Amino acid sequence: MEDLEIETGYLSQVDGSTHYKTSSTTVLCSITGPIEPKSRQELPTKLAFELIVRPAMGVPTTREVAIQDKLNSVLKQIVVGYLYPRQLCQITFQILEAGENVELFDVKEIISCVNAATLAFIDAAIALQSMAVGVVIAVTYGDELIIDPSNEIMQNSKSVHGLVLELVDGSQVVKNVLLLDSNGDFDESTLFKVLQVGEENILKLSKQFRKLVETKIQKSLNN
Amino acid sequence: MNVQDRRRILGPAGAKPLVFANAEAKEDKTVKEETQLNKNLSISLQRGIISNANGSSIVETSGISLLTSVYGPRSTRSMSFEPRATLNIILQSNKFDTSNLKEISNFLISVLQCCVCLEKYPKSGIDLFINFNIEDEDELVQYIPIMIMSCMIALMDADIEVSDIIGGLTIDHTAVCLGQNGDQLLGLWKDPSSDEQDALVLNETIAKCQEQYSSSRQQLIEFISNC
Amino acid sequence: MTDIVEDTIDIHPVSFAPEVLARISPELSLQRHLSLGFRPSLKGFEEFREVELNEDHLSRYGVEHKDNSIIGSNVLKCGKTFVVTTITGGIIEDSTIYKNEENELISLDDTKKTDLTNYTSVFPVVEVERGRAGACTDEEMTLSQKIYDSMLHSKLLPKSSLKIEPGIRITDDDGTMEIIYSDESKQHSAEENSFKTNRKWSYLLYAKIKVFSRTGPVFDLCWNSLMYALQSVKLPRAFIDERATDLKMTIRTRGRSATVKETYDILSDSSKQYPLNLNKENIAFASNYGTITLDSEAKLTEEADEEDIDMDAVETILLADLDTESEETSVNTTLSIISNDKGDLKHVSILGGDANISPDNLRKSILLAQQRAKDLKDKL
Numbered sequence: 001m002e003d004l005e006i007e008t009g010y011l012s013q014v015d016g017s018t019h020y021k022t023s024s025t026t027v028l029c030s031i032t033g034p035i036e037p038k039s040r041q042e043l044p045t046k047l048a049f050e051l052i053v054r055p056a057m058g059v060p061t062t063r064e065v066a067i068q069d070k071l072n073s074v075l076k077q078i079v080v081g082y083l084y085p086r087q088l089c090q091i092t093f094q095i096l097e098a099g100e101n102v103e104l105f106d107v108k109e110i111i112s113c114v115n116a117a118t119l120a121f122i123d124a125a126i127a128l129q130s131m132a133v134g135v136v137i138a139v140t141y142g143d144e145l146i147i148d149p150s151n152e153i154m155q156n157s158k159s160v161h162g163l164v165l166e167l168v169d170g171s172q173v174v175k176n177v178l179l180l181d182s183n184g185d186f187d188e189s190t191l192f193k194v195l196q197v198g199e200e201n202i203l204k205l206s207k208q209f210r211k212l213v214e215t216k217i218q219k220s221l222n223n
Numbered sequence: 224m225n226v227q228d229r230r231r232i233l234g235p236a237g238a239k240p241l242v243f244a245n246a247e248a249k250e251d252k253t254v255k256e257e258t259q260l261n262k263n264l265s266i267s268l269q270r271g272i273i274s275n276a277n278g279s280s281i282v283e284t285s286g287i288s289l290l291t292s293v294y295g296p297r298s299t300r301s302m303s304f305e306p307r308a309t310l311n312i313i314l315q316s317n318k319f320d321t322s323n324l325k326e327i328s329n330f331l332i333s334v335l336q337c338c339v340c341l342e343k344y345p346k347s348g349i350d351l352f353i354n355f356n357i358e359d360e361d362e363l364v365q366y367i368p369i370m371i372m373s374c375m376i377a378l379m380d381a382d383i384e385v386s387d388i389i390g391g392l393t394i395d396h397t398a399v400c401l402g403q404n405g406d407q408l409l410g411l412w413k414d415p416s417s418d419e420q421d422a423l424v425l426n427e428t429i430a431k432c433q434e435q436y437s438s439s440r441q442q443l444i445e446f447i448s449n450c
Numbered sequence: 451m452t453d454i455v456e457d458t459i460d461i462h463p464v465s466f467a468p469e470v471l472a473r474i475s476p477e478l479s480l481q482r483h484l485s486l487g488f489r490p491s492l493k494g495f496e497e498f499r500e501v502e503l504n505e506d507h508l509s510r511y512g513v514e515h516k517d518n519s520i521i522g523s524n525v526l527k528c529g530k531t532f533v534v535t536t537i538t539g540g541i542i543e544d545s546t547i548y549k550n551e552e553n554e555l556i557s558l559d560d561t562k563k564t565d566l567t568n569y570t571s572v573f574p575v576v577e578v579e580r581g582r583a584g585a586c587t588d589e590e591m592t593l594s595q596k597i598y599d600s601m602l603h604s605k606l607l608p609k610s611s612l613k614i615e616p617g618i619r620i621t622d623d624d625g626t627m628e629i630i631y632s633d634e635s636k637q638h639s640a641e642e643n644s645f646k647t648n649r650k651w652s653y654l655l656y657a658k659i660k661v662f663s664r665t666g667p668v669f670d671l672c673w674n675s676l677m678y679a680l681q682s683v684k685l686p687r688a689f690i691d692e693r694a695t696d697l698k699m700t701i702r703t704r705g706r707s708a709t710v711k712e713t714y715d716i717l718s719d720s721s722k723q724y725p726l727n728l729n730k731e732n733i734a735f736a737s738n739y740g741t742i743t744l745d746s747e748a749k750l751t752e753e754a755d756e757e758d759i760d761m762d763a764v765e766t767i768l769l770a771d772l773d774t775e776s777e778e779t780s781v782n783t784t785l786s787i788i789s790n791d792k793g794d795l796k797h798v799s800i801l802g803g804d805a806n807i808s809p810d811n812l813r814k815s816i817l818l819a820q821q822r823a824k825d826l827k828d829k830l
Contacts, residue, residue: 061229065588066595073782073801104566104602141564155566160603166802176783177807180800183603185732187794188816192809230586232594234573238540238654241519241686243510243720244619273663274530276581290662294581313583317536317658318518350581354660356534357508359516 006212008123016124020116022148024099025108029116031124033089041088046081048088053113055102056095067106071113074164074178078118080127089126091117100151107162107181108148111136114164114179115209122213131171132178133206134164137194139186145197159184161191163198171206174199268372268446270380278381282373286359287366291373293381296347308344310336312374316355319363327363327370327412334391334400334410335374340384349383364414367391367398372443379447390439392432397425399432404440476776481748484767491529491774496814498737498771498822499529501674503829506682508536511723522683522726526675529773533671534660535679537572541614541688541716544650570609571602572655572680576672579662593669597659597676600788604732604796606680607655611727614651616716617689629689629719651716653685655726666773669786670736674826677733681830683726686718734790735823736797739815740769740781741805768811770818783807785815791824793817 003023011017016031034047041048051072053064075091093113100108111134118132138149138157146153154160164179182191266284273279276292283289296308312331314324339349351374360366368391378385389402389409400410408429472479472490483490493499506512508523522537576593577586601607617631657679659672744765772781782803788796793816800807 059229062232062591062595062598065230065591066599069588069592070801073803077802101567106599156564158564164802175806176802177800178802180798182795182798183600185605185794185796188813191795191798191812191816195809230591231575232573232598233575234540234654234656235542238542239715241521241539241541241653241718242715243517243519243686244689244717272530272532273579274665275663276579279663292579292581292662350583352579352581352583354579354662359518 004208006119006209008119008212008216014124016120016122016126018116018120018123020112020119021097022099022108022112024097024148024150025112026096026099027109027112027116028094028096029113029120030092030094031089031117031120031126033091033124033126034084034087035090037086037088042086045085047079047084049076050088050090051075051093052091053093053109054095056098057102063102063106067110067113070110070179070181071117074114074132075117075121077176077178078128078130078132078166079121080129083127091120093117100154105151105154105160107160107183108136108154110134110179110181111162111164115205119209119213123216129168130175131167131206131209132164133167133171133202133209134162134179135198135201135205137161137163137198137201139184139190139194143190145194147197147201157184159186159190161186161194161198163194163202165199165202167202167206171203171210174203266372266442268376268443270376270450276381278377278379278383280373280376280380282369282376283357284369286357287369288355288357289366289369289373290354290356291370291377292352292354293349293377293383294352295349295381296344296383297350298346299348304346306345307341308339308347308349310339310341310349310351312351312353314353314355316358318355318358323363327367330410330412331367331370331374334371334389335378337402337407337409338375338385338387338389339378340386343384349378351377362396362414364393364396364398364412367400367412368393368439371400372439375443376446388440388443390436390443392435392439394428394431395424397428399429401432401436405433405436472776477780478748480742480776480780481745484742484744485749489769489774490776493771493773495767496770496818498825499773501826501829502527503678506679508534509682509684511684512682517720521685521723522679522681524675524679524682526671526678528671530663530665531668531671532662533668533675534662535672535675536658537679537683538656538658539685539718540654540656541651542654544613544652566603566605568609569602569605570607570612571598572607572657572676574598574657574659574672574676576659576661578664578668579660580664593672596669597657597673600673600736600797601676604734604788606729606732608727608729609652612653612655612685614653614688614716616651617687617719619689619691619717621692629687629722631687631689631722651688655680655683665775666778667738667784670738670771673736673788677735678830680726680728681733684723685726686720687722687724688716688718690716732790732796733827734788734794734796735819735826736786736788737770737819737822738772739785739787739811739818740772740777741766741783741785741807741811742769742781743805764806766805766808766811768814770815770822781805785812787815787819789816789819789823791820791827793820795819 005021007019010019011030014030014032018029020027037048049072051068053067055064095109098109114132114134121128136148138146138154139159140157160183162181166175166178168175269281273292276294278293280291310332312328314328316324353370371391387402391398391400396414398412402409480490488494504525506523509520510516510518519538520536521539524535526533574594574597576590578590617629619627619629621627657676661668783805784801786799
């Protein structure tokens with residue numbers, strides 16, 4: 001997690017954006033909203049989402065639709081939707097580097113997108129009730145847990161897990177599991193170990209995120 | 224394999240479907256001819272199995288199983304006023320190609336329009352979906368009587384008013400659709416591949432169908448009144 | 451404005467029949483049911499729907515002999531919903547799967563068994579019938595993708611199971627044809643070797659999954675139906691016509707013309723077949739769960755009088771096998787688990803919503819998934 005490179009406000013024409021780069025995966029997230037929706041998208045009591053994922057290579061397929069589905073269910077949980085009735089928020093993700101074999105995995109992209117979106121929401125000043133922060137964990141055949149594994153490790157691991165937690169109270173408290181996407185060969189105890197190790201790392205990561213937001217705000221106050 | 228279709232997982236583009244060398248094809252044919260005679264005896268009917276449709280039916284014979292679902296009468300997208308309901312039939316098959324299915328669907332629509340009381344449902348659409356679940360017969364013409372039967376049951380299951388119980392029969396690669404106790408000829412279908420026939424033979428075929436029509440009609444009525 | 455209306459107006463509480471309330475306020479209807487201890491479908495909280503199976507009736511290797519191209523099938527009925535899965539096959543030249551000959555040799559090595567690239571999946575197309583013609587819905591696309599991914603990661607289908615060892619069809623002088631497979635007959639080995647080819651083929655499996663009468667989430671039904679269908683799959687022996695093998699040399703010299711390659715077609719034997727070799731220990735069944743927070747205000751008043759309700763107490767309950775519209779719209783914290791009867795997990799996905807997923811509920815659902823998998827396994 002040390003080699004994380006994050007830049008918010010990366011794009012100038014949208015309300016919020018993040019350029020999010022881990023050791024292997026790079027995504028660009030842009031948020032426009034709240035804006036006026038098309039009539040078919042409009043929800044009478046809350047904010048509507050339009051979520052688009054563009055792959056690093058080629059055109060979007062069923063794979064991207066499945067990623068969109070997962071991201072949508074995570075992100076709609078953290079936004080205070082009732083503050084923006086009959087309005088729309090457009091979220092676009094451009095995967096710049098998948099960092100994994102796209103025929104086998106999508107978890108690194110999903111987690112990077114979630115983290116990027118949380119920061120982009122803050123950049124776009126859209127009200128959040130919590131933060132969604134995620135990690136990828138691979139469990140090797142030697143039952144070793146590896147955070148943010150490389151593609152090679154994932155291909156030869158026993159199971160791969162993507163975990164997103166909902167953090168409240170200054171990112172000190174875990175409120176809920178927003179997403180768990182576990183595949184491979186594992187049992188109950190491994191799953192709970194993943195949840196425990198995942199929680200520790202997510203709390204660590206969220207501190208890093210808050211620091212980043214803090215310096216950003218401090219800078220804009222000074223100007 | 225359509226490479227353009229990004230909404231389905233179609234697998235690698237270079238793949239070819241399995242082609243079975245038909246060594247035993249000839250044997251099969253003779254067996255089939257025999258069973259054809261007894262077909263009308265072994266027909267199974269079911270209705271009301273699909274809960275999210277207005278009406279549905281399954282009609283099965285030894286080599287054919289059709290599942291028909293009716294959605295409607297429901298609102299249509301058309302902005303103009305339609306005094307009668309529009310009937311639409313969509314056939315879903317793995318075996319037959321779409322152009323043939325489209326033709327059959329148009330044929331069925333024209334036949335069913337004779338008996339469905341479309342004027343009772345203005346501004347509405349009635350959509351029928353016929354799924355070919357078992358399709359062992361090679362000629363589309365064999366499916367027509369079964370399709371008409373399953374449509375009739377599904378329509379009645381959906382409580383859609385019909386003015387007549389129509390039926391179809393297939394003899395010598397010709398499907399004949401009859402109504403009004405067999406007095407009215409509603410439609411005639413011949414597969415393009417079958418041999419030419421002169422008018423005399425055709426008349427004979429129709430006469431034969433008329434004889435058998437009442438028994439198939441009776442079967443349908445019995446099924447409906449027992450429900 | 452001068453007159454003040456003195457008449458009193460009676461206000462009657464509006465009451466609805468249960469099925470009407472379920473339509474206009476699914477959330478309230480669900481909460482009312484739950485407060486009484488059961489669900490709108492009248493199931494208990496942790497009760498599953500009964501599953502009925504129709505063994506392979508649709509394929510050419512099924513109960514009756516048929517002349518179609520379906521090589522495995524299943525019909526699964528669960529509650530009102532039923533799923534029809536048919537599996538068909540395809541053939542692809544291995545050069546597009548394996549990068550080179552070396553790579554392929556490595557894949558046979560046991561030490562590399564763990565590598566995910568040695569496994570493949572079926573290519574599923576899910577269709578959910580809902581009375582609309584036209585393009586796939588997002589639900590259908592997500593389902594297909596999830597099935598594809600889950601099967602790949604469960605390491606159920608090794609690529610080696612789909613390799614083709616083609617035979618040769620020889621036409622004698624008197625016109626009778628015979629197909630020779632190298633592993634079946636030793637006597638022809640000399641002839642066989644002379645036709646040996648460097649090209650390699652693999653089968654591909656396609657699954658068409660049709661869902662009728664959808665009443666709730668269907669991923670687990672589709673997955674389970676596919677599991678049963680896969681176990682019924684038989685692969686035909688494949689062969690190359692002798693005349694085509696002769697053509698080989700000329701093809702080589704002429705270069706890479708695709709039209710010439712077509713003559714090298716590989717055919718499937720309609721009389722010889724073998725069951726698909728699956729990693730049996732990785733066969734697992736899917737089930738789904740949801741958690742919902744009980745709304746104490748939605749309780750029926752009679753109940754409320756009896757007990758002293760603590761408004762702050764949050765009670766979260768686990769529901770197994772989500773079904774009906776009211777559960778699907780109101781329960782937004784869902785778990786999907788693919789497990790075998792021994793409790794080995796192949797896939798777990800949690801989508802968080804309003805209700806919290808406690809470790810206890812997670813444990814309970816994993817246990818239920820294991821029991822459900824045992825039930826489903828015993829159905830075959």
